[in-house]
Amino acid sequence: MEKAHISRSQKLAGDRQIRRQTAGFGNPARANCDLPRIGVFVCHCGNNIGGVVRVPEVVEYARTLPDVAYAEDNMYSCSEEGLSSIKESIVRHKLNRVIVASCTPRTHEPLFKRACEEAGLNKYLFEFVNIREHCSWIHMHAPDEATEKAKALVRMGVAKARYLEPQEEFQSDVYPAALVIGGGVAGMTAALNLANQGFVVHLVEREAELGGLLRGVNKVFPTYEDAGEFLAPLIQQVENHPRITTYLRSEVESVEGFIGHFQVRVTNGHREAEFEVGTVIVATGAQEFKPYGYYGYPMLPNVVTPLELEEMLKKGFEFPRNVVMINCVGARIAERPYCGRFCCTAALKNAVLIKERDPRAKVYILQRDVMAYGEHIERHYRRAMELGVRFIRYSLDRPPEVVGVRQAREVKVFHQLIGKELTLPADLVVLVTPLVPQPDSEKLSRMLKVPRGSEGFFLEAHLKLRPIEFATDGIYLCGSARYPSNIIESVSQAYAASAKAATPMRQGFVQVEAITAFSDEHLCTGCGTCVLVCPFSAIELRVGENGQKSWVNATQCKGCGSCVAACPNGAMQQRGFTDRQVLSMVEALVSS
Amino acid sequence: MEKSADGFKPKILAFCCNWCSYAGADLAGVSRLQMPSDFRVIRVMCSARVSPEWVIKALAGGVDGVMVLGCHIGDCHYISGNHRAKKRFALLKEMLGYLGINPARLYVDWVSASEGARFQQIVTEFVETVKELGPHHGPEG
Numbered sequence: 001m002e003k004a005h006i007s008r009s010q011k012l013a014g015d016r017q018i019r020r021q022t023a024g025f026g027n028p029a030r031a032n033c034d035l036p037r038i039g040v041f042v043c044h045c046g047n048n049i050g051g052v053v054r055v056p057e058v059v060e061y062a063r064t065l066p067d068v069a070y071a072e073d074n075m076y077s078c079s080e081e082g083l084s085s086i087k088e089s090i091v092r093h094k095l096n097r098v099i100v101a102s103c104t105p106r107t108h109e110p111l112f113k114r115a116c117e118e119a120g121l122n123k124y125l126f127e128f129v130n131i132r133e134h135c136s137w138i139h140m141h142a143p144d145e146a147t148e149k150a151k152a153l154v155r156m157g158v159a160k161a162r163y164l165e166p167q168e169e170f171q172s173d174v175y176p177a178a179l180v181i182g183g184g185v186a187g188m189t190a191a192l193n194l195a196n197q198g199f200v201v202h203l204v205e206r207e208a209e210l211g212g213l214l215r216g217v218n219k220v221f222p223t224y225e226d227a228g229e230f231l232a233p234l235i236q237q238v239e240n241h242p243r244i245t246t247y248l249r250s251e252v253e254s255v256e257g258f259i260g261h262f263q264v265r266v267t268n269g270h271r272e273a274e275f276e277v278g279t280v281i282v283a284t285g286a287q288e289f290k291p292y293g294y295y296g297y298p299m300l301p302n303v304v305t306p307l308e309l310e311e312m313l314k315k316g317f318e319f320p321r322n323v324v325m326i327n328c329v330g331a332r333i334a335e336r337p338y339c340g341r342f343c344c345t346a347a348l349k350n351a352v353l354i355k356e357r358d359p360r361a362k363v364y365i366l367q368r369d370v371m372a373y374g375e376h377i378e379r380h381y382r383r384a385m386e387l388g389v390r391f392i393r394y395s396l397d398r399p400p401e402v403v404g405v406r407q408a409r410e411v412k413v414f415h416q417l418i419g420k421e422l423t424l425p426a427d428l429v430v431l432v433t434p435l436v437p438q439p440d441s442e443k444l445s446r447m448l449k450v451p452r453g454s455e456g457f458f459l460e461a462h463l464k465l466r467p468i469e470f471a472t473d474g475i476y477l478c479g480s481a482r483y484p485s486n487i488i489e490s491v492s493q494a495y496a497a498s499a500k501a502a503t504p505m506r507q508g509f510v511q512v513e514a515i516t517a518f519s520d521e522h523l524c525t526g527c528g529t530c531v532l533v534c535p536f537s538a539i540e541l542r543v544g545e546n547g548q549k550s551w552v553n554a555t556q557c558k559g560c561g562s563c564v565a566a567c568p569n570g571a572m573q574q575r576g577f578t579d580r581q582v583l584s585m586v587e588a589l590v591s592s
Numbered sequence: 593m594e595k596s597a598d599g600f601k602p603k604i605l606a607f608c609c610n611w612c613s614y615a616g617a618d619l620a621g622v623s624r625l626q627m628p629s630d631f632r633v634i635r636v637m638c639s640a641r642v643s644p645e646w647v648i649k650a651l652a653g654g655v656d657g658v659m660v661l662g663c664h665i666g667d668c669h670y671i672s673g674n675h676r677a678k679k680r681f682a683l684l685k686e687m688l689g690y691l692g693i694n695p696a697r698l699y700v701d702w703v704s705a706s707e708g709a710r711f712q713q714i715v716t717e718f719v720e721t722v723k724e725l726g727p728h729h730g731p732e733g
Binding site for chain 1: 603605610611612614615616617618619620621622623624625626627629632633634635636637638640641642643644645646649650653654655663664667669670671672673676680704705706708712
C-alpha cells in the first residue's frame, strides 16, 4: 500500500519536472499538452447573486477572456438542471477546464468536481470562483461595483484555470473511534448509535451527570412521560456500553488533526486523558436564558423561568390558583431576534398540566404569536383552550407589567385585540425564555475551527443540503448546539450526525485531496529547509543519483504549503496552489 | 504622490487561509455584512503558503495593498503554519521599505471561522488605509 503511494507520487513528481517553468509574470505557457478550453458557468443563485450582480454581463465578459471556449449562466448551477448543463457542455464544447462562479468552495466544490468527473474530466481541472459570499452578499447595495468585482474574480479564476493540471488522489485511513462532546439527549443518542455499530466512542460531559437540560425537566412533550423515566434507560445504556467511555466533569482541552486522525485531550481539572478519534460530533446543547432585569426577575420570588417551573413541578409543589406566563421574554427582540422554537410548546404543556390537575386554576398565556405548528402542538393548543387557558396577545410597544413589591401580585397587560388594559391576578409568573448558546461555544468554535452564526449557535455547512455537518470534514453537529431543538429533533439529528460520522469510519479511509507538495529534483539543492518547516514530518532528504534531494511523502503531507513558501530555490510546489497558478491570478487582478 | 484622490479605487488582494479567514469571509457573506468592494480574495490552504515573493510581485506589479489573513495564533489547522507566516511577514514588512514600498501596504492579521464581523472590520479599515496611502506606483517614502 505504502509502496504504491510512493511510486505514484514519484511518478506525478516526475511528470511535473518536465512541465515546470519558472513562475512569474512571464508569458503564460500551456499547462498541458492540450490547449486550454475553459468553460465558465456563472450562477444567478436565484436572486442571491443575480439580484445584485448583472450575471449576463459577467457571462459576456467571460467570453472575451483568453482560452474561454464557452460561457453560460444558470439559475442554480447546483441544481440537477445546472449540473446536467455543465456536464453536457463539457462534452459538447470539448471543455478541459471548468469554472463555476457561484458560492463558496467550502460547501459546493465537491458537487461541481463530481459533475466534472461524471463528464469524464479530471476533477482537478475545476476552479471555483466565489461571487456570492465574497461579492453579491457583501456588496448588496452596489450592483455596479459588485458586477465589476465578479468580472475581476472570473478573470482571476480563468487565469488560474489555464494552469490547472489533472491530479490523482490518495487515500488516508480513518481511525474507527469518535469523540462526542456533550452528554445530553443528542450526545448520548449519537454515542449509542455509533457504539452499537461497533465504533469506540469517547463521550465528554461537563456536568457530574449525563442527561443535559432534560435532567431539569418534569414531563416531556407530547407523551407526558416523566423526563427521569425517559432519561434513565438512555443513561444506563450509555454507561453500560462496553465501547463507550464517558468522561464526566470533563472538558475537551484540545482537538488537533484532520478527519481520520484527530488527537484529543480531555481534562477534568486533575487528570488528563489523551486519545485519537476519526470523527467528532458536537452536541454541546444550549442553556436557558436567565431574564435578569425583566419583569422583576430575580428579585420577586414568584417570578420564575420555565426550568425553574419544571423544578417546582418535579418537587410536586402545591399549584397556585393564578398563573400568568409571559412568552417571548428575551426572544424576538433586536438583541436576540430568533424564535426559541419550542418555548410555546413548553408553556402549552405546563398550562395543560396545571389545568388538568386543578380546573379551577386560572392560567393566562401572554403571547406575541403562538408557535403551535404541526400535529401534536396544534392539538395541545386546542386542548389548552378547551381547558380554559386564556391567551392574550400583547405587543412589544406596550409590554405587560408585573406589579408587586416583595412578590408579584398581578400582571397588567394591554390586550391588543380588545384594545384595553387588563389586570390579571398572579400568584406565579413564568417568564418563558428561549435557549441561548453555551457561553463557551466561542472557545470550542476556535478549537475545532468551525463557525458560529450571529446568535452564537454553531453554523452548519449548508442550511438545506448539509444541515448536520460542518464544512470541515469529519466534524458533525446535532441538538441545540445548532439551534433550540426539542427532543424529537435532537434525537433525529443525533441519528443523522452519527450516521454521517459512521460513513468514513465504516469505509476505513477517505480520499485525500491532491493538494500535496512535491519537489522538483532539478531545482532542489538539498538544503533541507522544507524538512525543518514541515509540521507533519512529511519531507525527508534522500540521496540519489543527483545527490541529496528533498522528497515528500504524499500520504503524510496535509497540503499546508509551508515548505513551498520556505523553499529558497522554487523547487517545492503545491498541487493546486503553484506559484504560477497563484501569480497568474495576481496578474489578472492587476490587468483590467 | 496623490493622496486619497477622489474616485481612487484601490486594488487590494487578500490571501485567506481555507480553514479560518476564508471561512470568516464566507460567514461575513452569509451574515450579509456590507463592506467596500475593492478587495479580491485568493484562497490558499494556509497562511504559511503565502510566499513573500507573491506579496512583493503583487505590490511591484500594481496591487495597492495586500492582506494576509490566517487563523489565530494557536488555532492553525496545520499546527504552526500561522507562526511561520507571522515571522515571515514581520521580516518582509521590514524589507519592503528597502524595496521602496510603504510597509503599511501589507497587512497581516488573524480571523477565525466565526469572526465574520471581524473580517468586515479588517477589510473596511485596510481599504481606508490604502485609500489614504493613494495609488501605488513606484517607490515611495
